[in-house]
Amino acid sequence: MTTADLLGKILQVVMGLAVFAAVVGLLIFFIDKAPKKGRDYWQLGLFLLPGMLFVAIGLVYPAIRTSLLAFQDNSGDWTLDNFIWMFTQPAAIRTLINTVIWVALAPIISTVIGLAYAVFIDKSRGERYYKVILFMPIAISFVGASVIWRFVYEYRSGDREQIGLLNALVVAFGGEPVQWMQTAPVNTILLIVIMIWIQTGFAMVLLSAAIKGVPTEQIEAAQLDGTNAWQRFRNVTVPGIRGSLVVVFTTISIATLKVFDIVRTMTAGNFDTSVVANEMYTQAFRASEIGRGSALALILFVFVLPIIIYNVNVLRKQREIR
């Protein structure tokens, strides 16, 4: 690339931004000049239009196409083979089971640890610093975190010095080093630990903010009624932060269902650790079995659906109470 190329590219960016600004400006100008009658609808429609357009192109169309592709084979004929493959092949079933294990463990454990941590550090000295420490991992990308944890789980055979923290500990206590990433089912659990490590900070920060929103009067009233700390926590704090708990739990659940980076970076789906999202990419893009990939995507969608419905339901109930 030469300097002239670079200048050309910068100019392109500037021009693009200018055109975008001009179009938006023009649009707003015309909305303002819309006929008086039904102006609200005109304005509503025009302002919604760009957003709806993006949703249609970026979400609705691909979703429909993926659903159709899931029922086609490579030559475009209609078939159920992709689903038969998914529920009969041991390797494919394994990915489904693993995904269930992930969703069963990661959200609960990270929410519980995050909640406990938030409660314990609440109003303590140096609360801010404790928060920063736990929140830090969330700033690291999944791939970055996986690379770090790969070193923790690293294995060196025999008498070579262990460079992995976990194996170094095992050896220090007189054990034999273990090939953590190759030993099923421990490897899946160890991968889930990475997810928990990342997500706990997120849970903690949100729940901590929610705890601070619980009215002091209620806590004091409970105190006067002679409750102990556990009862106060159980009967005052938790109901008070129920909305946040659900949001945290469902957000982490969805992130866990989509987990791809960790598995791909750590084991690439080998040693019985593959999950649906990883298998979806592998099938669709590397194995060029678009149908199988789409079928897995569809399953993922079916998994996510109840969580979202639950989330929306709880939030709606909360609003009704208010």
Next chain:
Amino acid sequence: MRLTRHRRWMTPVVAAAAIGLALTACTGDIAEEDAADVDCGPYEEYGTFDGADVTVGGTILDIEADRLNESWADFETCTGIDVAYQGSSEFEAQIAVLAEGGNAPDVGFIPQPGLVQRLADGGWLIPGSEAVEANADEWWSEDWKQYGTHDGTFYGAPLMASIKGYVWYSVAEFEEKGYEIPATLDELTELSATIAAEGDHKPWCVGLESGDATGWPGTDWVEDYMLRLHGPDVYDQWVTHGIPFNDPQVAEAFDAVGEYLKNDDMVNGGIGDVSTLVTEAFQTAGLPIIDGSCSLHHQASFYETFWNPEGGDEVTVASDGDVFGFLLPPAEAGDPLSVTGGGEIVVAFREAEEVEAYRAYLSSDTWANNRVSLGGVISANRGLDPEVASSELLVQSIEILQDPETTFRFDGSDLMPGAVGADSFWKGIVAWVTGQSTAQVLDTIEASWPTS
């Protein structure tokens, strides 16, 4: 007040200027080559173009990509075609998506014949021009031309090549202990047993780890044994699913490989036991040979550049140097030489004269000699002068490729459908060396073979 206002727009301007200046550091102002300095004789046949651009995509990266650019610099100067090469390690995964969306580069270097077939099936490829086909007929063997042909239509000529199935060894150790280079697979078994019996180290070092492609070096082993044990015809049936993947002949090849890969007496020299195969990176797996804790390492000709991971020439690769390679021997002493290997096919996604001129140049002997003389690679182009290659091993490899007696077969996993060749075969190898039985693995791979 004035000052604050002034500041408000000063900050972004200063920031933009700083970023702009910083970005100029990324640009290498390459001086345009002066046409007067270049001998344009060999390029006259391709014509001249005014302001024509050709974009090229492939898997080749870093220094190899720089050498590619260098290999057609004169061509660009003389013909006026501007070639822009963009390499990506995700190229194979993305090219079909790009092609479907109409965003493919003008030319693609496809390292898998199976992928060429798929792209041709999708109707995205432009058939090769007469000039390209004439070159393919003149300079390449029928086998090689076949890899760029689909349903009788010729889509592109090969580019470079590599030979798989080299066994790397320490020259000094072989001399010192009087080991002979084996002439048959049985002799190789005996040699391995001898080394193992002498006791101070295991004979083979193997690394199958390669990120999300972990397992592929193992597929090379199996392919080499399939070709040597059962010959090219069975090999062709195997890769085209003429025989099932769990055929007894395939099982035989797996078990023969298993004598080494699944045997704790044989692997993993300098690294550990069998379980370390899947965690040792293929790039570094052969290096224990240098310190004498391993004697033999199976890897393609490209491994030559891996012996000096830090660059430089501390380890010399030559028959009288530190390390050298011999081809995995045939099954019986009298068998003809059979090798497996790889290479790229040059396909086009846009119909234009400049694209065909560029493809014609790449398929010519001129290009092959230009590129190979820059070092590091070989080509199966018959017009290539072996002497221009950069090392003894490459000269030897070119001679093998050009020998009409040699049976050449493309790397089998690159010929199989992606679901097998780029997924279940690799995963199967990993499962196999970590404990699954041959029958179990072969059944799983067979079941993953796409029905359509």
